[in-house]
Amino acid sequence: MFEILRRELMADESVVLNEISAPLIAEKAQPGQFVILRANETGERIPLTLAETNPTRGTITIIYQVVGKSTALFKSMKVGEKFMDVIGPLGRPTDIEKIDGEVVCVGGGTGVAVLYPITQAFKDAGNNVTSVIGARSKNLVMLEDRMQGASDELHVCTDDGSYGHHGFVTDMLKHALDTKDVRLVVAIGPVPMMKFCCQMTAEYNVKTLVSLNTIMVDGTGMCGSCRITVGKETKFACVDGPEFDGHQVDFNELTSRLQAYCPEEKQAYEKFKCECQSS
Amino acid sequence: MAEEKKKKESIPRQEMPEQEPKVRNKNFDEVPLGYSPELARKEAERCLQCKKPSCIQGCPVGIDIPGFIAHIRDGEFTKAIRKIWEKNSLPAVCGRVCPQEDQCEGLCVLGKKDKPVAIGHLERFAADYERLYGSGELPPQAAPTGKKIAVVGSGPAGLTVAGDLILQGHEVTVYEAFHKGGGVLVYGIPEFRLPKEIVASELHYLERLGVKFEYDVVVGKTLDVDELFAQGFEAVFIGVGAGLPTFLNLPGENMVGIYSANEYLTRANLMKAYLFPEYDTPLMQGKDVVVIGAGNVAMDSARTALRMGADKVRIVYRRSEAEMPARVDEIHHAEEEGIEFFLLTNPVRFLGDDQGRVKGMRCLQMELGEPDESGRRKPKPIEGSEFTLDCDLAVVAVGAGANPVLTQNTKNMQLTKRGYVVADPKTGKTMKPGVWAGGDIVTGQATVILAAGAGRLASNSIQDYLAIGW
Numbered sequence: 001m002f003e004i005l006r007r008e009l010m011a012d013e014s015v016v017l018n019e020i021s022a023p024l025i026a027e028k029a030q031p032g033q034f035v036i037l038r039a040n041e042t043g044e045r046i047p048l049t050l051a052e053t054n055p056t057r058g059t060i061t062i063i064y065q066v067v068g069k070s071t072a073l074f075k076s077m078k079v080g081e082k083f084m085d086v087i088g089p090l091g092r093p094t095d096i097e098k099i100d101g102e103v104v105c106v107g108g109g110t111g112v113a114v115l116y117p118i119t120q121a122f123k124d125a126g127n128n129v130t131s132v133i134g135a136r137s138k139n140l141v142m143l144e145d146r147m148q149g150a151s152d153e154l155h156v157c158t159d160d161g162s163y164g165h166h167g168f169v170t171d172m173l174k175h176a177l178d179t180k181d182v183r184l185v186v187a188i189g190p191v192p193m194m195k196f197c198c199q200m201t202a203e204y205n206v207k208t209l210v211s212l213n214t215i216m217v218d219g220t221g222m223c224g225s226c227r228i229t230v231g232k233e234t235k236f237a238c239v240d241g242p243e244f245d246g247h248q249v250d251f252n253e254l255t256s257r258l259q260a261y262c263p264e265e266k267q268a269y270e271k272f273k274c275e276c277q278s279s
Numbered sequence: 280m281a282e283e284k285k286k287k288e289s290i291p292r293q294e295m296p297e298q299e300p301k302v303r304n305k306n307f308d309e310v311p312l313g314y315s316p317e318l319a320r321k322e323a324e325r326c327l328q329c330k331k332p333s334c335i336q337g338c339p340v341g342i343d344i345p346g347f348i349a350h351i352r353d354g355e356f357t358k359a360i361r362k363i364w365e366k367n368s369l370p371a372v373c374g375r376v377c378p379q380e381d382q383c384e385g386l387c388v389l390g391k392k393d394k395p396v397a398i399g400h401l402e403r404f405a406a407d408y409e410r411l412y413g414s415g416e417l418p419p420q421a422a423p424t425g426k427k428i429a430v431v432g433s434g435p436a437g438l439t440v441a442g443d444l445i446l447q448g449h450e451v452t453v454y455e456a457f458h459k460g461g462g463v464l465v466y467g468i469p470e471f472r473l474p475k476e477i478v479a480s481e482l483h484y485l486e487r488l489g490v491k492f493e494y495d496v497v498v499g500k501t502l503d504v505d506e507l508f509a510q511g512f513e514a515v516f517i518g519v520g521a522g523l524p525t526f527l528n529l530p531g532e533n534m535v536g537i538y539s540a541n542e543y544l545t546r547a548n549l550m551k552a553y554l555f556p557e558y559d560t561p562l563m564q565g566k567d568v569v570v571i572g573a574g575n576v577a578m579d580s581a582r583t584a585l586r587m588g589a590d591k592v593r594i595v596y597r598r599s600e601a602e603m604p605a606r607v608d609e610i611h612h613a614e615e616e617g618i619e620f621f622l623l624t625n626p627v628r629f630l631g632d633d634q635g636r637v638k639g640m641r642c643l644q645m646e647l648g649e650p651d652e653s654g655r656r657k658p659k660p661i662e663g664s665e666f667t668l669d670c671d672l673a674v675v676a677v678g679a680g681a682n683p684v685l686t687q688n689t690k691n692m693q694l695t696k697r698g699y700v701v702a703d704p705k706t707g708k709t710m711k712p713g714v715w716a717g718g719d720i721v722t723g724q725a726t727v728i729l730a731a732g733a734g735r736l737a738s739n740s741i742q743d744y745l746a747i748g749w
Contacts, residue, residue, distance in 0.1 A: 271556050
């Protein structure tokens, strides 16, 4: 179980794709859901939203950026090696429906990996989908072909102008809001990106879904590590989410909760890098 | 006869050796060190072997207490453990974590004049002796019946059901959402109170009997109960515990540095964060820690914080000492280790810095009024008594509720208003045919032995069902 069947490096090798054997999860998983993975006995439980599932092959696909020890450890695993634990599918699936009007899917960084199956599902439900994906630079743009296939119209943005539109995804989001009858926006990416998208769509009064990648332990509603204020209520991203109405999410609280373990994360990552060098 | 009684009464209760408070509050090793065979036999000598033993009335699973104690007294340790196993499949655990003072020992007649027989210590001794020096011989098992039973959750209730039914010759598969078995015994109760090696040995014993464990399976998500029936299971037992943390719903509670006790203990225990960075899961190290609540979980959290290097740990509780729900031993251990108690104190909001990290708690002083529905005197605030308690870490340990992941994804399961499973208290039968439930998911947060007791009732009922039907 949980053997890595395929491994690809993307976006200048800073992003990794793993296709993992997990038949039970592949059979059940729906767009928007996540899994929790643990590499080995001493590992952390890391939540990652699924980028793809293939029930026929019995596989799930995750795409992640290397940001610390645990993701670096995941990256170090080769085809044929196994994750010790993969748990899921967890969280609520995206509510996919035929919307009366345009659906705009906005993705930034590895958020595009999470956005892709959701975009495809909206497309398959008969929606007209415009997508906007962004990255810092051309070499970091992810899943452009996939997103192209899942959308009626795709705009690519780069911060440095090396490819597509020179600027942020919010520019093209604004363009869509101004020119189309947009009824739903799905924004998935770094917290600042989601926050700015939501600020913009709030002005247009367009419903906006965001997917939150909070810190979790069990992923089944037992610990409250992933709690976040949505509206005036505390919600658990693992069981009530991971998707929420972006206009209700307290992004400042989310930012500070995501940074809760910065010193420990740094310590663990430095130690890991030293160990890798010495071995 | 009277002379013998007198002789027995002249033996004082044999205290169990413990690690020194100043040493143990810096390590995660077990605090009480266990009886030697000599101490155990001497303590067993104290038992009056009452003709109508009241201690048994106090035991939720009805262990023949004078019976097993007589075997220890006679040095027949294997017989002693077999006697306990007749009623309780988790003696090494229960000997350590049962609230004996409210159960068996609370009713021991010796306790009227002197201290009661140390029944919990003796139970622990019998189990530990068997684990360390026993033959490892498995009890006799009935011939295979070919019937398959699924157990959901590997805590005390589920393990009891698995242990009972495997001996009856059925095939038993236990599904566990976490990557390790034991439920609250591994994620909740700390190493210094219940070494994980003991839980692992209980699981290993069940594996040797043929119980299959399927980890990383969240029933309600990965699989559902009806799919288990479709896979050929004839009965399903649900013992998923009360895995939903209760928060205080106070302003500022989502700030960084405020944990639910569930999270704090799961990180420390299951994920072994106390061994960070050898283990990857971190746990914030507070210097000035407050724990809100005064049950066993609160004591476990406070003592964990101390071992994680806190300078100061305070228990904040809105009632008085008499109402504290923790075991007497746990309160005593916490006090000895240097935990401070802020009683009749109720937090009203959390204070934070500009980074969103907790730095204190506004509290009210309370006084006790008339008894409430729980029979305990209801605390009410003293006007104008608000004050600030500084802290850099807070753990909320005010109980747990029913986790909905399984129950909401199971058809035809009747639930109470608060989300617990409705089950017959005598049999564990739920309103869904073929499904039993027991432990905290039925009763709300309770004790290991009550969960084990519910497991025993359910396994008896499942056995009847497999023979004669629902």
